[in-house]
Amino acid sequence: MSANLATEQPIVLHRPKAVAPAAAAVRWPVAEIEALFALPLPELIYRAQTVHREHFDPSEVELATLLSIKTGGCPEDCGYCPQSVHYDTGVEAGKLMEVTAVREAAEAAKAAGATRFCMGAAWRAPKDRDVEKVAELVREVKSIGLEACCTLGMLSEDQAQTLKTAGLDYYNHNLDTAPEAYGRVITTRDYQERLDTLEHVRNAGMSVCCGGIVGMGESRTERAGLVAQLANLDPYPESVPINELVQVEGTPLAGTDKIDPFEFVRTIAVARITMPKARVRLSAGRQQMDEALQAMCFVAGANSIFYGDKLLTTGNPDVERDRALLSRLGLHARDAQHGHG
Ligand code: SAM
Ligand code: DTB
Ligand code: SF4
DSSP: OOHHHHTOOOOOOOOOTTOOGGGGGSSSOHHHHHHHHTSOHHHHHHHHHHHHHHHSOTTEEEEEEEEEEEOSOBOOOOTTOTTBTTSOOSOOOOOOOOHHHHHHHHHHHHHHTOSEEEEEEOOSSOOHHHHHHHHHHHHHHHHTTOEEEEEOSOOOHHHHHHHHHHTOOEEEOOOBSOHHHHTTTOSSSOHHHHHHHHHHHHHTTOEEEOOEEEOSSOOHHHHHHHHHHHHTSSSOOSEEEEEEOOOOTTSTTTTOOOOOHHHHHHHHHHHHHHSTTSEEEEOTTGGGSOHHHHHHHHHTTOOEEEOSSBSSSSBOOOHHHHHHHHHHHTOEEOOGGGOOO
């Protein structure tokens, strides 16, 4: 456990008898996380707010802009993803973007007020020569004064080191769901492979961005299981995207029953309580949410959003609308001067 996290203690709730002593070494047993989920909503929000303001300015939201630098044609079968070759979703496969086009997109993101620029590629795992090219993109993004994040699939130790050397701040690699739900969603990559990539990212000295997707038909216990996996990583991720499934026609998960919006808010609050110093990111799915629900997510401890009218292949609220929402809520964007955090 890293020194700065060593002193943190979870809020102790009544501990269900079912938790065996063997679980004592685990910071957050699933049952304790389920107990958080079961709290009355105002109580849960109160706890999340309390934790949030111990570590962050609660009126500050980070703006991160996404760019799909290599779209579609992915050999993996992630059941939610429009970029998989296994599903007919109308997404066309493209090549890795050129440096100048990426630079222009990053400059535009910066001019619009983003402080972080996240580049996503639809790879199962990049080849070494792909990583060299992305390293060049990272250097460009860093040279204009943005934080850089990449999500490129599985990475080896050496590839992680190459990206770190290029100046990459964050690597995004999601666990997506609880181990017991995982096989219903993805068959081409196993959970352990995801954990291995996270370890390679850590060992290279980069910050970890790792979260998941809710609204894929999982149970509350499985949602708690996902949060437990994240919160028990040692150290836990610096950045935790909570995505609501964006249902894309042609993917196996299109047509899944939508998650209760309050359950989504609970997931944000529970992530905030169990990972107090992490940026909890209200990620995909905002276009399907009304503004009152997004406001509740900020109240529950979310402090980062994707900013820009596109995620990777699907839509996101437009910039003016997000600016207006933040202003109506009295929230402000994180300032570039503040550096990392
Ligand atoms: N191909 C790389 C990988 O999967 O590791 C990186 C890009 S992938 C699109 C990044 C993440 O986006 C996935 O792990 C998943 O959590 C999220 N994602 C993809 N499609 C989504 C959808 N339809 N709704 C919500 N989140 C989605
Ligand atoms: C993450 O957790 N969510 C982002 C980012 N990391 C790369 C991706 C969301 C993708 C939503 C579907 C799409 O636009 O293709
Ligand atoms: Fe490929 Fe990533 Fe989509 Fe899975 S989530 S199909 S790995 S692009």
